[in-house]
Amino acid sequence: MKNRWLVIISICSLLLGAAGTYGSLLWILPPGTMDFSKEKVESNQDAITERERTQGLNKVEDALELIQKSYVEDVSQEQLIQGAIQGMxxxxxxxYSVYMDEDASERFNDSLDSSFDGIGAQIAIQEGKLIIISPIKNSPAEKAGLKAKDQIISIDGQSVEGLDVYEASKKIRGEKGSIVKIEIVRTGLSKPLNVEITRDKVPVLTVFSDLKKSYGENIGFIQITSFSQGTAKDFSTQLRKLEEQNISGLIIDVRGNPGGMLSSVEDILFQIVTDSKPYVQIKERSGKKNPYFTGLKEKKSYPITVLIDEGSASASEILAGALHEIEGYTLVGKKTFGKGTVQQALPLDDRSNIKLTMFKWLTPNGNWIHGKGIKPTIEVEQPAYFHAHSLQLEETLAHDMNNENVTIAQEMLMALGYGTGRQDGYFDEQTERAVKAFQSIKNIPVTGRIDEKTALKLEEEIISAIQDEKNDLQLQVALKTFR
Incomplete structure (x- = not known):
């Protein structure tokens, strides 16, 4: 594996913090496999004759000169040139194809820091919308209630329309302790949510393991939150410790994992996937497919189940696809994000670069999952309160009110076992009794009204319920696959 080419395969995600583009997928290819030099890129444009190229460049130069001489205000040549590149x-x-100036390029190249100041969420452009792929575990973004598929519509009161992921990241990232206000649109809510998030130091810890029981057997559990430089090494260490405890099965959890370095997921696959099929295939513009194999001859002595959801993207999808299509392992959860194109960051002379889509990646069976995702073998929906929205109180909720916040509160109360009798947004007497019961149990002044203190306690109890693995239906189903 020495002297391999370094190729950027982005999942179009951006970690919102000083580290910039953590979450881009770094792929190492054997020397001579593909030529990614600028000369090679230029030679591929065989449809453009030298005469046409010269005419086109002359036209661009004429437009540049015309604007500089005649436009009503002064415009720098650098600004016009950058605008021309962005336009192309x-x-x-x-x-997924983006022009990055020197500053954005530096953030892109520094994207694998072990920690960063920010909010800890990853964003993408999907169908022209700026969306959240996933918040990082225990990050400010997760604690503030941001969720996968939330659409960001404004940052600190300014619309994000027309921004690419790098420009949006620059507006969101900032020093520890500072506050950023993000307005989001969420499926199921008629009005946008306004979320204030205090930036903090976000460590990039990517591997968490545990030993679980299922029908009296030891089941290993490894959660991978992203694929960074140290992920494969940590995975190996923690897998070895689990195997020393005689596990009868292994669960790999990549829910909410937006991707990372392919070399990292590759090193993990080398340990658990045999070479009966390629673990991934790269499809060139010409249609040629380049398969890559692990070289592993014998599979693990125990079965593996993979947990996936809509926040599992890119490298996570490569892992899930390989484990399922090569070894027939079970996938539990929800359909994945669907990112199947390959980008390379091509440097320009002034230290800027263009991250350009150049290839497609395919699963072992040749499936292109772009925009479609990978379907689970066993589809499992989490309890409704796993998707509970935050209460946006502008006033205390009380009897006879009827609005969306009442609906959210009713859903929370029902999930916690306090029967409201309805979840349609009308604050009736039964809802009031449920609120009083909750307040009494939690030692809050019993008013039957939902003020800020009661709302905060409701949200704390919901978070606690979500963190209790007994309520994690996807995990519980995964554990039963080893029976």
Whole structure:
């Protein structure tokens, strides 16, 4: 594996913090496999004759000179040139192809820091919308209630329309202790949510393990939150410790994992997937497919189940696809994000670069999952309160009110076992009794009204319920697959 090419395969995600683009997928290819030099890229444009190229460049130069001489205000040549490049990339109508100036390029290259100041969420452009792929575990974003598929519509009161992921990240990232206000649109809510998040130091810890029991057997559990430089090494260490405890099965949890370094997921697959099929295939513009194999001859002595959801993207999908299509292992959860294109960051002379879509990646069976995702073998929906929205109180909720916040509160109360009798947003007498019962149990002044203190306690109890693995239906089903 020495002297391998370094190729950027982005999942179009951006970690919102000083580290910039953590979450981009770094792929190492054997020397000579593919030539990614600028000369090679240029030679591929065989449809454009030298004469046409010269005419086109002359036209661009004429436009540049015309604007500089005649426009009503002064415009710098640098600004116009950058605008021209952005315009060319924009005509591709590909959200994963992006021009990065020197500053954005530096953040892109520094994206694998072990920690960063920010909110700890990853964003993407999907169908022209700025969305959250996933918040990082225990990050400010997760604690503030941001969820996968939330659409960001404004940052600190300014619309994000027209911004790419790098420009949006620059607005969101900032020093520890500072506050950013994000307005989001969430499926199921008629009005946008306004969320204030205090930036903090977010460590990039990517592997968590545990030993669980299922029908009296030891089942190993490894959660991978992203694929960074140290992930494969940590995975190996923790898997070895689990195997020393005679596990009868292994659960790999990549729910909410937006991707990372392919070399990392590759090193993990080398340990658990045999070479009966390629673990991934790269499809070139010409249609040629380049398969890659692990070289492993014998599979593990125990079965493996993979937990996936809509926040599992890119490298996570490569892992899930390989484990399922090569070894027939079970996938439990929800359909994955669906990111199947390959980008490379091509440097320009002024230290800026263009991250350009150049290939597609395919699963072992040749499936292109882009925009479609990977379906689980066993589809399992989490309890409704796992998707509970935050209460946005502008006034105390009380009897005879009827609004969306009442609906959210009713859903929370029902999930916690306090029967409201309805979840339609009308604050009736039964809802009031449920509120009083909750307040009495939690030692809150019993008013039957939902003020800020009661709302905060409701949200704390919901978070606690979500963190209790007994309520994690996807995990519980995964444990039963080893019976």
């Amino acid at each position: 990339v924009g005509t591709l109508q590909d959200p």
